Amino acid sequence: MHQSGAYQSPVSSASFVVRERDLRGEPVGLDAAPSAVRVELLGGARTIGVTVVPAEAEPATASLAGAERTAVLRDLDATPGSPELSLLLYMALQRPRIWQRTAVVSAEPSLAPMQLSPLSQRGLRAAPLDVAMHRLFAACDEAGRALLTSRFVAEAAACLSRQAERFADNAWCRAVRAGRLAREQYVAALANTHQYVRYTPRLLARAISVCDDEPLRDHLTRHFRGEQKHDRLIEADLRYLEADVEFVLHAMVPWGPTLTFMSLQESMVAFHCDLACFLAAPFVAEGLAARVGPLVLDDLADNIRRWGYREPARATRFLVSHVREDGGDDGHWNATLVVLARLLRDDTTQQRFLAALHLASEAFTASYDAYADYLTLFTRPLLADP
Structure with a gap:
């Protein structure tokens, strides 16, 4: 890492x-x-x-x-x-x-x-x-x-790199690598992710509406266009796994750690109107997807096959799309770096952004720990037959 x-x-x-x-x-x-x-x-x-x-x-x-x-x-x-x-x-x-x-x-x-x-x-x-x-x-x-x-963006990226090491060792990722992730633990991850992904376009629209900085507004608009209907990918993944999609759509409450991650970005854009700190949440989510996603996708597919589903690609459309779109030199995360290089112009702004970055990273990691730890009763015993 x-x-x-x-x-x-x-x-x-x-x-x-x-x-x-x-x-x-x-x-x-x-x-x-x-x-x-x-x-x-x-x-x-x-x-x-x-x-x-x-x-x-x-x-x-x-x-x-x-x-x-x-x-x-x-x-x-x-x-x-x-x-x-x-x-x-x-x-x-x-x-x-x-x-x-x-x-x-x-x-x-x-x-x-x-x-x-x-x-x-x-x-x-x-x-x-x-x-x-x-x-x-x-x-x-x-x-x-x-x-x-001129060093601020490199500092923020270094903070995220160290957080990515912690995220890669969360309980959910460890279960994936060990081949012991339960279907219910993966469904919990997708279902909770749906709780904030479906609001991403609306949060970006809110940010665009209060943004007086034209280059930043252009960046947010491009991001808004790229985030349309990603919740539908999660719903398709859940349906393939025979999960209760209606519950996820209409009755589910996000788990506490997930709600913490949601509340951070919602407060930054809706209450504080601090668009630099609002970017900390996508900076974290997209950065972790770009770094950790490629390390777990193959093992995740093996887990899904073990549950009896022969086409893992039909259960990982959302994750695969974000690894592809958020990573790479032309990915969402690198586009955010370019914007941050212009926004992080003094120590107070930098300290505030880094505080939001760490809070978002810790909440994101805690949410994946919860997706595994809250449902350990579904984990198969170590000596169980595949």
């Missing part, structure tokens, strides 16, 4: 080049697992650098309460008061933000823009990650902020 080079965008400007390497000197993708990374800014009067480390991997901080939610900055090599310092520190802290850390700690004396507070541990100071990054972004000049915003 890890794609170290897929979203790593070497960032340069007329003045600076960013270099990010592990302690062996090898390049490290933004979506890499938490580990010590040396971040360097080449240009200006000299090369400056700092190392960012997960707090639990650092002897001086491993015993801190909440170390697993904290990152450490150490080995700062920069002139105190250097105008490029805020730029360097912000780029270094993008990694803890991808790791979903919530605090930063350091014994370095020259981190003034972050306004760290002393801890009881001797020599250590700390700050919440969100406010530290806000202060660093504000301290950069216009050229520095432009360099940082």
